[in-house]
Amino acid sequence: ASDVYKRQIMKRGKTMKKLGIRLLALTLLATVTTGCASSKQENTWDKIKEKKEIVIGTEGTFAPFSYHDDNDNLVGYDVEVSRALAKELGVKVKFVEVKWDSLIAGLDSDKYDLVTNQVAITAERKKKYDFSIPHTYSYPAIITKKDNTEITKMSDIKGRKFSQTGSSNFSKIVEKYKGEIVATNDWNENVSLVEQGRVDGTVNDTLAYYDLVNKKPGTDLKIAAQGKEVSEQAFIFNKGQDDLKKNVDKALKSLKKSGKLAEISNKYFKTDVSHK
Numbered sequence: 001a002s003d004v005y006k007r008q009i010m011k012r013g014k015t016m017k018k019l020g021i022r023l024l025a026l027t028l029l030a031t032v033t034t035g036c037a038s039s040k041q042e043n044t045w046d047k048i049k050e051k052k053e054i055v056i057g058t059e060g061t062f063a064p065f066s067y068h069d070d071n072d073n074l075v076g077y078d079v080e081v082s083r084a085l086a087k088e089l090g091v092k093v094k095f096v097e098v099k100w101d102s103l104i105a106g107l108d109s110d111k112y113d114l115v116t117n118q119v120a121i122t123a124e125r126k127k128k129y130d131f132s133i134p135h136t137y138s139y140p141a142i143i144t145k146k147d148n149t150e151i152t153k154m155s156d157i158k159g160r161k162f163s164q165t166g167s168s169n170f171s172k173i174v175e176k177y178k179g180e181i182v183a184t185n186d187w188n189e190n191v192s193l194v195e196q197g198r199v200d201g202t203v204n205d206t207l208a209y210y211d212l213v214n215k216k217p218g219t220d221l222k223i224a225a226q227g228k229e230v231s232e233q234a235f236i237f238n239k240g241q242d243d244l245k246k247n248v249d250k251a252l253k254s255l256k257k258s259g260k261l262a263e264i265s266n267k268y269f270k271t272d273v274s275h276k
């Protein structure tokens with residue numbers, strides 16, 4: 001009986017030794033994996049400096065922010081701000097064009113270092129990603145014909161017809177103020193109905209109006225009223241890239257101070273949207 005007991009003890013000892021080795025291996029693997037992930041995040045800015053290139057994801061089909069001109073060159077407000085940012089950082093810029101539906105998700109697979117595409121800073125996005133300081137500010141606005149004197153504030157929406165696209169946030173504003181929605185397919189149709197006098201106005205982003213004025217200086221439309229809810233747009237990147245954020249923020253502050261952002265803004269909107 002004693003020999004059997006000894007063999008059982010020895011067998012248990014060997015089993016515990018194997019378990020110990022396995023646990024040690026798993027611990028080491030976890031440590032290495034965590035170290036690699038941490039290093040990957042910490043070294044993003046170092047990688048940019050080493051390659052002297054920053055890779056930026058953008059849509060390329062979103063005028064006037066990121067789109068192709070008649071010569072198929074990638075242009076737009078966000079594109080020019082990105083080029084100015086890269087120059088300020090002392091690196092070249094490479095753009096990767098991705099459809100909006102998967103643009104931000106591309107950060108997760110490291111397709112690029114950051115994204116620019118008029119991405120609004122929201123509480124939901126901030127749970128997973130980091131943002132630079134804003135480079136664009138916009139507000140909801142009521143757009144009417146210039147001779148309209150009846151609409152001067154947001155509450156004047158009540159009981160009036162507004163051309164709106166789908167279930168956008170701007171449609172929700174019209175609903176909030178108890179206006180009547182005339183459904184449309186896009187911004188151009190919204191504007192057309194206002195110009196034709198078939199609706200009283202449309203609610204949209206101030207940036208959309210500024211772009212319209214830039215393209216059609218003789219437009220018969222105006223901003224009749226503007227909401228107070230500011231929307232802030234910025235560069236977006238993965239969390240943990242503190243050095244990247246610090247340097248991007250520093251560069252943007254410099255571009256604002258020098259007037260470069262205002263210069264780019266005036267080119268596309270005839271006004272400065274880089275400040276509140």
